[in-house]
Amino acid sequence: MLGCDGSYPGPHGAASGYLVRAGRTTVWLDAGPGTFANLQVHVDPGQVDAVVLSHEHPDHWTDLESFAVWAKQHSRRRTPVYAPPGLRARSYFADEPLLEWGTVEPADVVSVGDLAVRFVATDHGPPTVAARFDAAGAASGGPEAALAYSADSGPDWSVEELGRGLGTLLCEATYTRAFEGRFRHLSGRQAGEMAAAAGVRRLVTTHRWPTVSAEQVATEAAEAFGGPVGQASVGAVFEW
Numbered sequence: 222m223l224g225c226d227g228s229y230p231g232p233h234g235a236a237s238g239y240l241v242r243a244g245r246t247t248v249w250l251d252a253g254p255g256t257f258a259n260l261q262v263h264v265d266p267g268q269v270d271a272v273v274l275s276h277e278h279p280d281h282w283t284d285l286e287s288f289a290v291w292a293k294q295h296s297r298r299r300t301p302v303y304a305p306p307g308l309r310a311r312s313y314f315a316d317e318p319l320l321e322w323g324t325v326e327p328a329d330v331v332s333v334g335d336l337a338v339r340f341v342a343t344d345h346g347p348p349t350v351a352a353r354f355d356a357a358g359a360a361s362g363g364p365e366a367a368l369a370y371s372a373d374s375g376p377d378w379s380v381e382e383l384g385r386g387l388g389t390l391l392c393e394a395t396y397t398r399a400f401e402g403r404f405r406h407l408s409g410r411q412a413g414e415m416a417a418a419a420g421v422r423r424l425v426t427t428h429r430w431p432t433v434s435a436e437q438v439a440t441e442a443a444e445a446f447g448g449p450v451g452q453a454s455v456g457a458v459f460e461w
Contacts, residue, residue, distance in 0.1 A: 222239055222453045222454060222456060222458070223239055223240060223249075223255075223256040223259040223260050223455065224236050224237055224238040224253050224254075224255050224256040224259060225237065225427040225429065225453035225454060226253075226280075226430075226431050227393065227395045227396075227406070227428035227429050227430045227431075228430060230431070231431025232431070234431060234455065235255025235258075235455060236254045236256065237251040237253040237256070237275075237427065238250070238253050238255075238257075238259070239370070241354055241368065243334075243335045243336050243354070243356035243357070244334065244335035244357065245334060245335060246335040247264060247268055247270050248269070248270060248271050248273055248336060248338070249269050249271070249272045249273070249288075250273050250275075250352070250370060251281045251282065251372075252274060252281070252282050252283070252284040252285045253283065253284060254280065254284055257284040257291075259455060259456075262456075266288060266291050266295075266296075267296050267298060270333050270334050271302070271333040272300060272301070273304075273338060273352060274302065274305075275305075275349055275350055275352070276305055276345060276347050276348060276350070276372060277305070277307055277308040277311055278373070281373070282304070282308060282311075285314075285320075286313055286314060289312075289317050292317075292319040292320070293317070293319060297319075299318070299319055299320070299321045301321045301323055301333070302320050302323065303323045303324075303325045303331055303338070304324065304325065305324070305347075305348035305350050306324055306326070307347070309322045309324070325340050326340070328340070328341065336354050336355070336356060336357070337355045337357075338352055338353070338354055339352065339353045339355075339383065339384075340353075341383055342378075343371065343372055343374035343378045344374045344375040344376070344377040344378040344405060345373045345374050345375060345405050346405055349372050349374065350372060351369065351372045351374065351378075351380065351382075352370045352372070352383075353368070353369050353370075353383040353384065353387070354367060354368040354369075354370075355367045366386055366388055367383075367384075367386050367388060368389050368391065368461040369387045369390045369392075369419075369421070370392075371390065371392040371412075372393070373406060373428065374406070374407060375404075375405035375407070376401075376407060376415075379415055379419065380415055380421070381415075387419060387420070387422070388423065388461055389425060389461040390416050390419065390421040390423070390424050390425070391453070391459075392407065392412045392416060392426055393407050393412065393427060394407055394408065394409040394411075394412040394426035394427070394428065394429060394441075395407060395408070396408055396409075396429070396430055396433045397409060397410075397433060397438060398411075398441060408441060409437070409438035409441030409445070411445075412424065412426055412445075412446075413441065413442040413445025414445045417445065417446050423461075424446050424448075425450070425451040425453055426439065426450055426451070426452055427452075427453035435452060439452055
């Protein structure tokens with residue numbers, strides 16, 4: 222977990238960003254403010270095989286700009302960047318040759334080393350994609366093998382659209398039920414209900430507003446999910 226604060230980074234925090242690893246493959250999933258600094262604690266940036274960006278809101282991608290500066294100074298390797306339509310045009314480095322931009326649409330599948338990544342649209346205003354990660358040899362190796370990432374979404378979407386066999390769901394739970402209906406995000410309760418309906422084995426919540434009680438979000442999510450819920454925190458590691 223490189224960052225997990227929702228909408229903006231809180232004190233000593235970072236916005237959305239995660240390292241997804243399988244075999245010899247490393248994917249940087251979302252690149253919110255503060256996450257590039259934290260990424261360098263865990264991996265040489267030159268070992269990132271691809272960057273996957275869920276949508277154009279700044280708290281999910283703007284540290285890609287720092288990565289591009291690093292790449293110009295330290296790398297000769299082109300790094301694939303997969304993003305929904307419109308995001309590339311927002312980058313200062315839209316035409317940087319060391320970034321190999323690829324536009325992803327709902328239902329697209331891309332291969333990155335040992336990972337297959339499938340995308341579906343969520344309920345979030347600008348084009349936003351949730352992602353399913355299947356590791357080579359694991360997709361058909363038994364139930365509950367895949368990792369799902371909700372990205373940002375309102376309640377008019379369900380992770381069930383990513384299919385069955387989801388082992389871990391990394392799901393936004395931005396606030397408590399008191400805020401439901403005001404924004405196109407999920408509460409802890411809504412995240413828990415969605416995870417239970419999809420039959421996921423484990424729920425990990427992320428994207429919490431820095432001003433919202435972590436304990437309240439976790440309690441809501443666990444009650445709705447019907448079991449323990451993991452909470453993202455900077456530096457935390459979850460086996461999926």
